[in-house]
Amino acid sequence: MQDENQTDEAETLDTNTNRCEEYLGLLNSHLSGHDEDDEIDWSEDEKDRFFAALSSYSVLRPDLIAEAIGTKNVAQVCVYLSVLEAATRNCDAEPPRSNLDIAMEVPDEWLEVEEEQAAFFRDIELAWRRDMLIQDQEISESSRENVNITNMRTDALRNLSIDHLKVIDKILRNDGAQTGTPTSSATDIKSQVIAELSPAERRRMHKRLHMRRKRAEMAGTGVVTDAQRLQRGRKRKIAQAPSSSRAPSQSASDRANSDESGEEKSADDARPKKRQRKRGLTREQKVVANFSQLGIDAGVVHDLKLDSLHLHPLGRLIALYQEAFSPAEAPVTAISPDTIRLLDAVILDFVTQVIHRAIILREQELLLKRRTKAWHDDTKDISPDIIARATAMLGYLTSKAQAFEHLCGKDDCSADDQVLPEQLDDDPEGRSEGADDRDDGPVLPLQSSSPLSHLELFPPLIRLPMRCFESTETLMPVETDEELLNEELTEEEELDEQDQVSEKIHLDELWAAHKQSMAACSYEDNATARGQKAD
Known part of the structure; x- marks a missing residue:
C-alpha cells in the first residue's frame, strides 16, 4: 500500500512540475513579446480588407488599418507591414533600362505641323458642333413646347x-x-335587353311602349321607341323671341293703352340710365x-x-x-394630386379586401346552407348584406353619421388642448405653462446610437517605415568601384545611340505618313474641282 501511495505521489508531482514549466514558458514568451497568436495565418478576407485599408489610409497609420480589418490589432498589423517591407528588399532587381520604351523627341518643325493639324481639326469640330446645335434646336422646338406645356399643366394641377x-x-x-362602348346595332341591344328581362318586366315594357305610341298619335309627334323610362312631366317649350310687329287683331283700347305706355316709356327714356356693370368670371x-x-x-x-x-x-x-x-x-x-393618388391606393386596397372577404363569406354560406331543406338560392350572387358584413369585419364604419361622429371624437385638436387668446393675454410673458415646461433645460444635440470611431477615441498612432531607420552610409558608399562605373557609363552611351536611331526611324515614319495624307487631300480637292467644272 505504501508503494502504491508513493507511486501516485510521484506521478502527481511530475504532472504538477510539467504544468508549472509549461506555464513559466508561456509567461516568458508573453513577457518577451512572442505570443502564439502571432503564428496564426491571415485569412483571405483579412488580407483583402488589409490591402483595401492600406490603399485608403497609409503605411503610417496602422491603427486605422487595424480598425478597418476588425479582427487584428495594431501590433499584428505592424508585424505584417514589416514582413511585407522585408519581402520587398529580397525581390528581384528592376528590369534593365534597355527593356523600357523611350520617350521620342521630335524637332520644332514637326510641332508646327501638329499645331496646323490641330487647328484644322478644331475648325472642323466647331463647324460640326454648330451644325449639330442648329439641328438640335430645330428638332427640340416641338419637344420644348411639349415640355413647357407639361410643366404648365403640372403647375396648374399642383x-x-x-x-x-x-x-x-x-x-x-x-x-x-x-x-360609350361601341355596339353593333340598336336592334341587338333591344333584343339583348328584352331577353334579360323577367316576364313581368317584359309585359310592363310592352305596355309602356303601347301607351307611349297612343299618346304620340294623339299629340301628333314622333314615337320614342327607347325601352328605358323617360323623364316625368311635360316637355319644356322652347322660348320664342318676342315679335316686333303688333298683332292685327289688337283692339283700339289696347292701342290707347299702348300709346299711354309709350309716352311713359319716352319719359323714362329721358331720364339718365344707370350703367350696367359687366360682371367678371x-x-x-x-x-x-x-x-x-x-x-x-x-x-x-x-x-x-x-x-x-x-x-x-x-x-x-x-x-x-x-x-x-x-x-x-x-x-x-x-389638396395635392399626390394625396388624391394616395387615397386612390387606400381605396383600392380597401375594395380588394372587401371583395376578398365577401367572396369567402358567400362561399361559406353556400357550403353551409346548400344541404338544408329551406335553402332554395343556388345562385352565386353576392348580396349587399354580405358586403356590409365584410366591411364590418374590417372595422370600418358603414354610415356617414357614425363616420362623422368617429371623426369628431378622435380629433386631436380638442378644446382642452387649445389655448384661447384670452389665456395668452392674461399671461404677462405671452407664453403658456406648457411652453415653459417644454423650454426647461438646455437643448442638447442628438447623439447617434452607433459607437464612437477610433479617430474619436484615440490619438493617431504613426508608424515610420523601416527604411527611415536605416543609416545614411548605405545610401552612398564611400569607396567607388571604377570598373563597375565605367561599365555602366559605356552601357549608357550604347543605349543613347540606340535611342537616337529609334528616334530617327520614328521621325521618318511620321513625315512619310504626313506626306501621304497631304497627297490624298490634294487628290480629293482636285477631283472635287474637276467635278464642279464638269457640272
Whole structure:
C-alpha cells in the first residue's frame, strides 16, 4: 500500500512540475513579446480588407488599418507591414533600362505641323458642333413646347382647390357621357335587353311602349321607341323671341293703352340710365378657361391618375374640414394630386379586401346552407348584406353619421388642448405653462446610437517605415568601384545611340505618313474641282 501511495505521489508531482514549466514558458514568451497568436495565418478576407485599408489610409497609420480589418490589432498589423517591407528588399532587381520604351523627341518643325493639324481639326469640330446645335434646336422646338406645356399643366394641377375638383369632375362626367362602348346595332341591344328581362318586366315594357305610341298619335309627334323610362312631366317649350310687329287683331283700347305706355316709356327714356356693370368670371369659370388654354382634358386627367374618385364630393369634404377643423391662420383650401393618388391606393386596397372577404363569406354560406331543406338560392350572387358584413369585419364604419361622429371624437385638436387668446393675454410673458415646461433645460444635440470611431477615441498612432531607420552610409558608399562605373557609363552611351536611331526611324515614319495624307487631300480637292467644272 505504501508503494502504491508513493507511486501516485510521484506521478502527481511530475504532472504538477510539467504544468508549472509549461506555464513559466508561456509567461516568458508573453513577457518577451512572442505570443502564439502571432503564428496564426491571415485569412483571405483579412488580407483583402488589409490591402483595401492600406490603399485608403497609409503605411503610417496602422491603427486605422487595424480598425478597418476588425479582427487584428495594431501590433499584428505592424508585424505584417514589416514582413511585407522585408519581402520587398529580397525581390528581384528592376528590369534593365534597355527593356523600357523611350520617350521620342521630335524637332520644332514637326510641332508646327501638329499645331496646323490641330487647328484644322478644331475648325472642323466647331463647324460640326454648330451644325449639330442648329439641328438640335430645330428638332427640340416641338419637344420644348411639349415640355413647357407639361410643366404648365403640372403647375396648374399642383394645388387642387374646390373649384378645380368641380371642373375635373365635370370633365370626367362629360367624357364618360360622350364615349360609350361601341355596339353593333340598336336592334341587338333591344333584343339583348328584352331577353334579360323577367316576364313581368317584359309585359310592363310592352305596355309602356303601347301607351307611349297612343299618346304620340294623339299629340301628333314622333314615337320614342327607347325601352328605358323617360323623364316625368311635360316637355319644356322652347322660348320664342318676342315679335316686333303688333298683332292685327289688337283692339283700339289696347292701342290707347299702348300709346299711354309709350309716352311713359319716352319719359323714362329721358331720364339718365344707370350703367350696367359687366360682371367678371367666377372662380370656376376661370379654372375652366385655364384648363382649356392648357389643353387639360380627360386624357390628361387619366394620365395623372385622378379619375378614380368623384372629386366633387371630395371638394365638399374639404369645405367641411375647412369649416370645422382648419385653423384660421392657415386654412386648408386645396389638396395635392399626390394625396388624391394616395387615397386612390387606400381605396383600392380597401375594395380588394372587401371583395376578398365577401367572396369567402358567400362561399361559406353556400357550403353551409346548400344541404338544408329551406335553402332554395343556388345562385352565386353576392348580396349587399354580405358586403356590409365584410366591411364590418374590417372595422370600418358603414354610415356617414357614425363616420362623422368617429371623426369628431378622435380629433386631436380638442378644446382642452387649445389655448384661447384670452389665456395668452392674461399671461404677462405671452407664453403658456406648457411652453415653459417644454423650454426647461438646455437643448442638447442628438447623439447617434452607433459607437464612437477610433479617430474619436484615440490619438493617431504613426508608424515610420523601416527604411527611415536605416543609416545614411548605405545610401552612398564611400569607396567607388571604377570598373563597375565605367561599365555602366559605356552601357549608357550604347543605349543613347540606340535611342537616337529609334528616334530617327520614328521621325521618318511620321513625315512619310504626313506626306501621304497631304497627297490624298490634294487628290480629293482636285477631283472635287474637276467635278464642279464638269457640272
